[in-house]
Amino acid sequence: MAPTDLSRLPLPTACREALRAPRTERVNDHAVPIAAAWWNAEVAAVRLPGAPVTGRRVMHLRRGDLFTDAAKLPALSDEELLRFTWRVLAWGSGMKLRLNRRRIRAVAHDTTHVVKTLRSALAAAPVDAAQAYEVMHPEGRSAVRYLGPAFSTKLLYFAGAGSVRHPCAILDSRVAATLKKSCGWDSLGNGRWPTRTYGRYCTLLARWAAEESERLGRDVGVDEIERWLFDSGGGQARK
Template sequence: MTRSTTDLPLPEWLAAKARGASAGDVLGMGVRVNRDWWVAALGDTPFADEVFETDDGRLRRTQLFRLGERATESPEDARRLLWASVAWGTGRRHRLNRARLRSVLGRQDDVSAALQQAAEVSRTDSRAAYRLMRPGRNTVRYLGPPFFTKFLYFAGGGSPAHPCLVLDSLVAKALRQDCGWNGLTGRYVWSADEYAAYCDLLTRWADELNEDGGDPVRPDQLEYAMFDHGRHS
């Protein structure tokens, strides 16, 4: 039986896991990346000046948030956040990254404008931001929801009230198998309505946890807890 997300209760295991990792642990999470690969790949394009910085070979959420703060200021800033978000998602593996880069090159003005607009809209409307990144098909070819929701999330600059969160296959697996959302469709692609419902759900669950006192819990702590759970289940 399919349940509406409006009445899904917060699972006890998720509440405990989210409280077990502080906001600092989640925000400081780093992914090892190969910055030299990006220097070379972008160096052959008009985007050579858009390579992101790393911290001892790692990209951390806090670094991406700093890029996200500026993502609405120019097409260049929006693209810089895109490259960093893709790097954070792929790590030292670069499967499809050249194809993604070619997709942006092929429609540079249109894609860059869409990215900048999506970054702006992500701060107020998760559903509309998702639709900008996937208006029927993905705005950037080979960049589906598991990756472009990272871009939408980081565009919030780290604000705990930011309405967009990361949704990938591992989070979706945890939602279906262990959180009661058995009607969630797809493994890698979801509708804009499902994405908005997911973001609203985690915001509600975080609010419920915070009613109990203790250290404040952010919605992205719940996202990270589900990602980790999905990875090990």
């Protein structure tokens, strides 16, 4: 299938309407229930840095909480960097813990390599989305086992610490479903997207965000559009 001409794709009207809500409400305050006790126990069990992942009474994580975590990048110690990683994975997983034990053990198997990879990718994220993605997925393979596009793009996104101009956006199966069904990106494909595709995705969202910024008279972030794409992708939305 020939690549879809993304320059011709309009932002759906429903998304444009959703952007009328305040950014802080739709993005910073976007909370997800997490399995805090599970994460604290699993990370501690393999004696990895970064535990406890949350306080015992923390039952939800907000995007704003993770923005605060990322605000000190790249000065975070290895322990703080891994704690940030666990918290992003906890937010991204919600109460669905499939494969997370394997992800934790993959980090334990070669912690030095994982930390080096994360530092390189997160340093590139505010500057070049495609370059940062390539660090996590060199030549189409995952640099960290069990950390596929959906979770690695969450890390790249949160590395922006909430900046409205951060170029990286989350790309997962639900976002992709909306892009194909509601936006007309017929050639997007599924799952293991190559670096070029992720770069095209971030460029598309940046164009839409720029157009909406002009229309609304305020800075619109790519994450505001990603939030709508996710929520429109079927199943239970992250709340």
